[in-house]
Amino acid sequence: MEDTKISIQNLNLWFGKLKILNEINIEIPEKKVTVILGPSGCGKTTLMRTMNRLVDLQGNAKISGKIMLDGEDILNTKRDITLVRQKMGLLSQRPTTLPMSIFNNVAYGLRLKGIRGRKKLWPHVEKHLIEANLWDEVKDRLNDPASRLSIGQQQRLCLARGLAVSPEIILADEPTSSLDPISASVIENQFFKLKENYTIVLVTHIMRQAKRIADYVVFMYLGDVIEQAPVDEFFNNPQHKMTREYLRGAFY
Amino acid sequence: MNYKTRKLKDQLVSLWIRFMVLLVVALPLIIAFSLLYKSWLILGHSSLSELLFSSVWRPLAGEFGFFPFIVSSVWVTFIGLILTTPICLFSAIFLTYYGSRHLLRFMQPVIDILAGIPSVIYGVWGILVIVPAIGKYLAPMFGYESSGFSIMAGGIVLSVMLIPFILNILIEIFRTVHQDLFDASLSLGASKWQTIKHVVLRKSFAGIVSAFGLGLSRAFGETIAVLMVVGNVVGVPENLFQPGYPLPALIANNYGEMLSIPMFDSALMFAALLLMVVVVVFNIISRRTIIYLESKH
Amino acid sequence: MWWRKLEEKIIYLLMVISVASLVILLLAVLTSIFVKGAPYLSWEMVSQTPKGGYYFGREGGVLNAIVGSLYLSLGAILLSLAFSLPLSLAMNIHLRARPKIVNRIRFVLDILWGIPSIVYGAFGFTLMIYLGIKASLLAGIITVGIFIMPIMVRGMDEVMKNVPVSLIESAFSLGSTRMEVAFKVMVRQTIPGIATAILLAFGRGIGDVASVLFTTGYTDNVPTSLTQQTATLPLAVFFQLGSPIPEVQNRAYASALILTVIILVISIAVRFLSNKYYSNRH
Structure with a gap:
């Protein structure tokens, strides 16, 4: 099997007294698309927010277990957490353009890394906008506020912005759920190309999407990992009864 | 009760309600027109520019220059806002993004009580603490001599009174900034503070300005607390440690004594009208902005 | 990186100082009033009206002002309630289907809310002369009543807005008239919220000087009718301090201390009521 990029070991998470994640063990392979599948409310999003420690912001979260990234436990790292987060780009359900121009959206993370000056930033911005398949549409209006783009373009801008900090992992939380079908397929196609260089973790509840782009599927239900397998095995020969029912559309 | 009496009762009450609605909607206009009506006399007597920009205040001689009062009002308001701004901004950010829920639960009553203390009490506090402190320490520090009753004292007392008012609006505004936006910035490697500085403050900039606009209109009309510590001496103040005489104090101090002189009466009503216009204009602009921002979210 | 860390440390410190200063300021105001007022507070202060020579330091108390303040605020509350309650009910029941009008009313209320009390005072005075009444308890009640009206409506509107639509609709579907829905469903549902709004308005009304400065006059007696002049506590503080x-x-x-205590009691009552209201709902 491939190299493991992220290894989640015995992860438990509570919000107050409510247990959200229960004994999670997942191996996420490098430079593949891993899809976390499951009905809404099963803890997918929380798992993702734990992986880049955004749950820290929720004061009442209690966590046990380990998340190993390249052999380092990021839940107990001594390194600045912002550096860990820069290793993972995040794409959320609705595009979240920052309140600034298109150019500055992409340059935002680069500036945080210490790259200053428009001249130095320019090649990076161009490269990542091309990478996100947005360059041709915005190259003449980079100084417009990002909020003027269409929703689909905004989501690609968020992708470019995430790529700009040169992450090794892309975390995507239902990134196409608010997009029209055409924009959605543009994003999906980008994932295909991007997995040559990046490890991609995609949360979704759309089975077809999982089928289309996953290499590896993790099925979650109510805070538990029910089954994890390579994509063909998962869809053609599911081991668990609950997975079979889910694939048949028995519950949503 | 039979159907007819129920129906009749309902219609009577509806009529009452309709009347109420009309009355309330008309009330600002009624107030404005009655003040305008009363200030008609002075407006016919002196030109508007003379009223606003002349510094000669001799009511018995029929000369009414409001400039010293306007300057005092502007200074007191300005000092109040300047002093209150950092405290409100830092506290609002801390309470929204850094503090625990327990802290907020503890601070909410503190803010509410600060908001509830009557202005006369703030005035007493100002006389007991702020005025002597300025006279003895602050003014000499800057090389001025002052009794303490000064523009500065008015500004400081005002700034404390503005805190709960502006702070509550700011917390509201920061709460409307979406969590997703925060997450996006953090996952690009920004720290919490960088996110607040580059994203939250930018996103809510108009809202923040409006909050201070509302604060400004509040400050401009505050009467008793300021009156008690500001000195009430007619004249354009040369420095902040000199006494001033803001518009509301002018009205409050002279009302009742001026009735025998119709022109003086009219002049004070004009002052009230001026006050109302300034306050309402700032209020409308700020509220419109906030409503517009909220509708965008 | 070190400058970023330093910046964040400094900012954090400033934020902590700011929040702490809120507590410190509150304590500073309260302590200075308590320390200065407590030694002079006596049973005589709260139980007697000013006697001859009171204003030269002879015996007497401020009972006239305490009672006057209570009369004035209670009267203003009652007057204001006659406007505020129907208006808030109308905004949330009769006009529910017309949000544009409701928003316009809310906007006007916000403007009224922002008008300084001295302007209400001046307006009240004008009104008083126009109606041909003299400075009196009645004139004060009218002025303060108008002045606290927007405060009251805002509080009531806030709680009525949150009453579930389904509740109102189901009441209508049982054949209730609008008035029955208003008083039997809406008012009953929001009683603690309404009480909170009334208390808040009461606090504002009892503490304000600028609106009553020209309208109530001032007297050493406890008023026995609406047409008599009256003292109020904040006015008593203001005049005696001069x-x-x-x-x-x-x-x-000492009078300032009495007023502060009244306000604190109101604040605690408001907190208690609103906690109760919210814990009931969840």
């Missing part, structure tokens, strides 16, 4: 005689000034501090 005296050059130390004994009288000290009584101003």
Whole structure:
């Protein structure tokens, strides 16, 4: 099997007294698309927010277990957490353009890394906008506020912005759920190309999407990992009864 | 009760309600027109520019220059806002993004009580603490001599009174900034503070300005607390440690004594009208902005 | 990186100082009033009206002002309630289907809310002369009643807005008239919220000087009818503090303490009520 990029070991998470994640063990392979599948409310999003420690912001979260990234436990790292987060780009359900121009959206993370000056930033911005398949549409209006783009373009801008900090992992939380079908397929196609260089973790509840782009599927239900397998095995020969029912559309 | 009496009762009450609605909607206009009506006399007597920009205040001689009062009002308001701004901004950010829920639960009553203390009490506090402190320490520090009753004292007392008012609006505004936006910035490697500085403050900039606009209109009309510590001496103040005489104090101090002189009466009503216009204009602009921002979210 | 860390440390420190300063300021205001007022607070202060020579430091108390304040605020509350309650009910029941009008009313209320009390005072005075009444308890009640109206409506509107639509609709579908829905469903549902709004308005009304400065007059007697003049507590503080005689000034501090205590009691009651209201709902 491939190299493991992220290894989640015995992860438990509570919000107050409510247990959200229960004994999670997942191996996420490098430079593949891993899809976390499951009905809404099963803890997918929380798992993702734990992986880049955004749950820290929720004061009442209690966590046990380990998340190993390249052999380092990021839940107990001594390194600045912002550096860990820069290793993972995040794409959320609705595009979240920052309140600034298109150019500055992409340059935002680069500036945080210490790259200053428009001249130095320019090649990076161009490269990542091309990478996100947005360059041709915005190259003449980079100084417009990002909020003027269409929703689909905004989501690609968020992708470019995430790529700009040169992450090794892309975390995507239902990134196409608010997009029209055409924009959605543009994003999906980008994932295909991007997995040559990046490890991609995609949360979704759309089975077809999982089928289309996953290499590896993790099925979650109510805070538990029910089954994890390579994509063909998962869809053609599911081991668990609950997975079979889910694939048949028995519950949503 | 039979159907007819129920129906009749309902219609009577509806009529009452309709009347109420009309009355309330008309009330600002009624107030404005009655003040305008009363200030008609002075407006016919002196030109508007003379009223606003002349510094000669001799009511018995029929000369009414409001400039010293306007300057005092502007200074007191300005000092109040300047002093209150950092405290409100830092506290609002801390309470929204850094503090625990327990802290907020503890601070909410503190803010509410600060908001509830009557202005006369703030005035007493100002006389007991702020005025002597300025006279003895602050003014000499800057090389001025002052009794303490000064523009500065008015500004400081005002700034404390503005805190709960502006702070509550700011917390509201920061709460409307979406969590997703925060997450996006953090996952690009920004720290919490960088996110607040580059994203939250930018996103809510108009809202923040409006909050201070509302604060400004509040400050401009505050009467008793300021009156008690500001000195009430007619004249354009040369420095902040000199006494001033803001518009509301002018009205409050002279009302009742001026009735025998119709022109003086009219002049004070004009002052009230001026006050109302300034306050309402700032209020409308700020509220419109906030409503517009909220509708965008 | 070190400058970023330093910046964040400094900012954090400033934020902590700011929040702490809120508590410190509150304590500073309260302590200075307590320390200065408590030594002069006596049973005589709260149980007697000013006797001859009171304003030269002889015996007497501020009972006239305490009772006057209570009369004035209660009267203003009652008057204001006659406007505020129907208006808030109308905004949330009768006009529910017309949000544009409701928003316009809310906007006007916000403007009214922002008008300084001295302007209400001036308006009240004008109104008083126009109606041909003299400075009196009645004139004060009218002025303060108008002044606290937007405060009251805002509080009531806030709680009525949150009553579930389904509740109102189901009441209508049982055949209730609008008035029955208003008083039997809406008012009953939001009683603690309405009480909170009334208390808040009461606090504002009892503490304000600028609106009553020209409308209530001032007297050493407890008023026995609406047409008599009346003293109020904040006015008593204000006037006594202006005296050059130390004994009288000290009584101003004692009066300030009485007023502060009343306001604190109201604040605690508001907190208690709103906690109750919210814990009931969840």
